[in-house]
Structure formats: C-alpha cells, structure tokens
Amino acid sequence: SAGASDITFYESDGFNGRRFTATSSVSDFAGFGFNDRASSVTIRSGSWQVCTDAFFRGRCVTLDRGEYPSLGAMGLNDRISSAREVGWSGGGGGGGAARVTLYDDIDFGGRWLAVDREISNLDGVFNDRAQSLIVHSGTWELCADAGYGGGCQSYGPGRYASLGALSARLSSLR
Numbered sequence: 001s002a003g004a005s006d007i008t009f010y011e012s013d014g015f016n017g018r019r020f021t022a023t024s025s026v027s028d029f030a031g032f033g034f035n036d037r038a039s040s041v042t043i044r045s046g047s048w049q050v051c052t053d054a055f056f057r058g059r060c061v062t063l064d065r066g067e068y069p070s071l072g073a074m075g076l077n078d079r080i081s082s083a084r085e086v087g088w089s090g091g092g093g094g095g096g097a098a099r100v101t102l103y104d105d106i107d108f109g110g111r112w113l114a115v116d117r118e119i120s121n122l123d124g125v126f127n128d129r130a131q132s133l134i135v136h137s138g139t140w141e142l143c144a145d146a147g148y149g150g151g152c153q154s155y156g157p158g159r160y161a162s163l164g165a166l167s168a169r170l171s172s173l174r
Contacts, residue, residue, distance in 0.1 A: 007048045007063075007083060009038035013070045016040075025084035028054040038080045041068040049086045049158050052079045057107070062086055062158040086158045100140050100155075100173070102130035106162045118174030121146035130170040133160045144169045 011017030020034040029035040041050070043065045052058035058081070061074055071077045104110025113126045121127075123146065133142070135157050144150035144166060153166060163170065 006045065007041060007043045007050075009034060009080065009083075010040040010042075011037050013039050013072070015042060015067070015069065022083055025082075027056065027082050027084075029081050029083075030054065035081050036078050039071055039077050041071060042066075043068075047086050047157065048083055050076065050080045050083045052076065052081060054081045056082050056084055056159065057161060060159065060161060062156055064156075099136040099138070101134045101136065102126055102170070103132040103134075104129055106131045106167070108132050108134065108159070108161070115173065118172075120148065120172050120174075122171050122173075127171055128168055131163055131167045133163060134158075135160070141174050142166055142170050143172045146171045148172050148174060 006021055006023045008019055008021040010019050017039070018034075018037070020029075020032055020038075026032065029037070041063065043063055045065055047062055047064045049056065049060050049062045051060040059075075061076060071080070099114065099116045102113045102115065104112065109132075113130075119125070133155060135155050137157060139154055139156045141148065141152050141154050142163070143152040150171070151165070
C-alpha cells in the first residue's frame, strides 16, 4: 500500500551481508534467524523502534526514515531482537495537542500521569517518580530539576520502558 513503511536490517555495516526486511512489528527476530545480527539499517518510510530484547523490551531506540550505516554508534550493533513501527499516522498538520504519559515503574507499570502541557515543577504531582514514558505525539524535553534544569533529554514519539539516568529524577517537562 502507498502508506506502507518498511525497515531493512543488514548483517554488516554499510548495508552489506544478509538482509531482513520487516513491514510490520517483529516481536522476536529469533524466529527469522536474525536475532542479534543487525549492523546497519535503512528505513524507507515511517519511524521504527528497535529494541535489544524480544517483545520490545530492553533498551529501545526510535529511528526515523533514513539510512543508518552503522548501529555501533548507538550501541546497538548485533543487539537488536525486536522492532515495531511507531507513530500515529492520523492525517497531517500536527494532529492535535502533544501528549505524554508518565509511569511510576519501568515497563509502564504502577500509577501514571497523562500530560498535555508543559509543567515546570512536578512537585506535589509526580516529582522524582516517573521511570517510564510513552510519548503519544510531539517531542518532549524531560529534565531532572524544576524549571527545565539539571540535565535534560528529548524524547520523540515512542515507548520508553526506562528513563535511564532520568529514572525517578524527573521534575519538569515541556
């Protein structure tokens, strides 16, 4: 179909060696004989989340359309075990308010908080609690200190099972 997106994984850097193309989510590369084998990637359309463990767990990185001649720079060489298309293709033009959901625990567990605006201080709301996150739309900057300070990181649309260094430290977001 015209809107189809696909991602091709290559066994070697520079788009060489055996290849494996996916047009929809692949929860476990082992079933395709390609577990922990990918060294480079091309994405013809769409955005894809690639993860180091099966079933979209472990460390996940969202990649947009483009060519990635070496996954080593991202620490993903020979480590990808699952991949899925991300993003909500709901027509054009911004598609509504940016939204993000914060979760108490890693892997989207525990209590949660849905946010659709910037919050300069989560104190009394959800301060130093969030450990995982789903970005439904927009790109969000998450910061360790109130007032957008203390080390910030940006997250585009996708599911982030762990906030890493920001885990249980998040105090502001926009």
